[in-house]
Amino acid sequence: MSLGLAAVLVGIALVGGVCITTIGPGGIFVTIALFHLLDLSPGGVAGTASVTFVATGLLGSMAYLRSGELRGRAVTRAAMVLSGASVVGAFSGAWLNTRLDASTFGALLGAFVAGTGALILWREWRARQRARGRADGRLGIIPGAVAASTSVGPGTLGMALVGVGVGLPAGLLGVGGPVLAVPVLVMLGTPMLVAVGLAQVQSIFISAFAALGYGMQGVIDWGVALLVGIPLVVGTAAGWWLAHRIPVARLKLGLALVLVGIGLYLLAG
Numbered sequence: 466m467s468l469g470l471a472a473v474l475v476g477i478a479l480v481g482g483v484c485i486t487t488i489g490p491g492g493i494f495v496t497i498a499l500f501h502l503l504d505l506s507p508g509g510v511a512g513t514a515s516v517t518f519v520a521t522g523l524l525g526s527m528a529y530l531r532s533g534e535l536r537g538r539a540v541t542r543a544a545m546v547l548s549g550a551s552v553v554g555a556f557s558g559a560w561l562n563t564r565l566d567a568s569t570f571g572a573l574l575g576a577f578v579a580g581t582g583a584l585i586l587w588r589e590w591r592a593r594q595r596a597r598g599r600a601d602g603r604l605g606i607i608p609g610a611v612a613a614s615t616s617v618g619p620g621t622l623g624m625a626l627v628g629v630g631v632g633l634p635a636g637l638l639g640v641g642g643p644v645l646a647v648p649v650l651v652m653l654g655t656p657m658l659v660a661v662g663l664a665q666v667q668s669i670f671i672s673a674f675a676a677l678g679y680g681m682q683g684v685i686d687w688g689v690a691l692l693v694g695i696p697l698v699v700g701t702a703a704g705w706w707l708a709h710r711i712p713v714a715r716l717k718l719g720l721a722l723v724l725v726g727i728g729l730y731l732l733a734g
Contacts, residue, residue, distance in 0.1 A: 466503075471692060474498055478517075478693040482700020485643055486525050486661060487708045490581060490724065491700075492518050492641035492668075495693050497727060499639075500574060505686060507570035508562050511639025512679025513686045517694035518641040518672035521701040525643075525665030528705040534662040543617040543624050544663050548670040550625040551642065554632020555671045559678030561637050572732060574638050577645075579728025584648045585721035617663070618655030627653070628667065636675040642668040658708065 477498045484491025496514040499505055505513065529535045535544065565573070619627065631646045643664035650660035679685050 466689075470502060474502065474689075474693050475696045479696040479700040482521060482697040482702075483704040483707065484700075485521055485641070485697075486528065486665070486701050486704035490585070490644040490647065491704070492521065492697070493578060493581070493644045493724070495697060496574070496639050496641075497578065499689065499693075500571065503686075503689065505689075506684055507565045507567060508679055508682055508684035509686055510570070511559070511562050511637065512676060512682070512684050513690045514639035514641070515636075515672045515676040515679060516685055516687075516690040517697050518668050519676060520694055520698050522642070522665050522668030522672055524698055524701050525705065526662070526669060528702065529658070529662030529665055532658075532705070532709060534656075534658045535666065539617050540659065540663070542621070544666040546621050546624040547628045547646075547663055548667045550628025551632035551635070551667050551671045552674050554629040554634075555636035555675040556678060558633045558636025558638070559675045561633075562679075563682065565637075570638070574640075575728045575730070575732035577634055577638055577640065577728070579725050579732065581644055581648065582721045582724030582726075582728060584645075584652075585724070588648055588652055589721065617659060618650050618653040623653060631667065632671050635671045636678070639675065642671045661708065 477494050481491040481494040484494070492514065495517060496510060499510045499514055500507075503510075526535065534540070562570075618624075627646065627649055631642050631649065634640065634645065635642050643661065646664040646667055647657075647660045650663060651657055655663070676685065
């Protein structure tokens with residue numbers, strides 16, 4: 466690997482880490498870079514990326530526990546259900562990955578990336594519509610709005626379904642949990658920072674069990690995992706700091722547009 470390529474991977478990982486703990490989607494940039502810039506098999510891409518997400522999940526979980534978003538019985542129970550259900554999806558996804566060739570993997574990755582970007586755009590549009598309605602005095606006080614602000618979103622069954630639904634594509638494509646878990650949880654009523662915190666915990670289990678599956682296949686590139694893992698962790702720490710100090714609305718909009726563009730590019734390729 467050339468020095469220039471290594472520098473590009475480090476830069477992408479650093480930015481991706483920042484996005485992981487600010488808005489959720491971020492690790493997916495590492496997966497895209499591994500697939501597009503390196504000569505790795507689909508299993509090598511997913512397995513190598515999954516290894517790095519174990520470290521970011523651990524750091525992100527500790528950070529959000531420290532800042533309070535992961536404290537309380539309801540949040541603890543939600544994290545346990547979400548993470549436990551994710552293991553089933555992660556193992557299934559890692560198994561399905563062995564049936565994919567490079568072109569199919571690229572198409573699925575492109576569709577997932579573009580879909581995630583579209584999901585974020587739709588969520589932001591809905592949030593702005595609600596905010597505009599309240600400002601115009603048309604909506605008033607929404608029944609249950611106060612209760613929703615202190616809840617963790619869906620109940621036990623809902624969290625279990627989200628866990629399996631997120632774990633499957635995360636294990637299959639090596640995209641980590643937060644990329645999909647955060648937008649889905651927020652749409653289901655989970656406060657933004659609580660959703661990011663829960664997704665960090667979930668990411669530990671998804672990535673660890675997916676990495677175990679790929680490790681048994683012997684397809685993980687440990688050198689590349691170390692190269693991108695270190696800046697990814699650094700970015701994760703910086704992202705948590707930024708998430709509590711800056712508004713992220715513009716960042717979310719920009720990220721969504723980038724994801725849609727990259728996804729369409731991968732599909733076209």
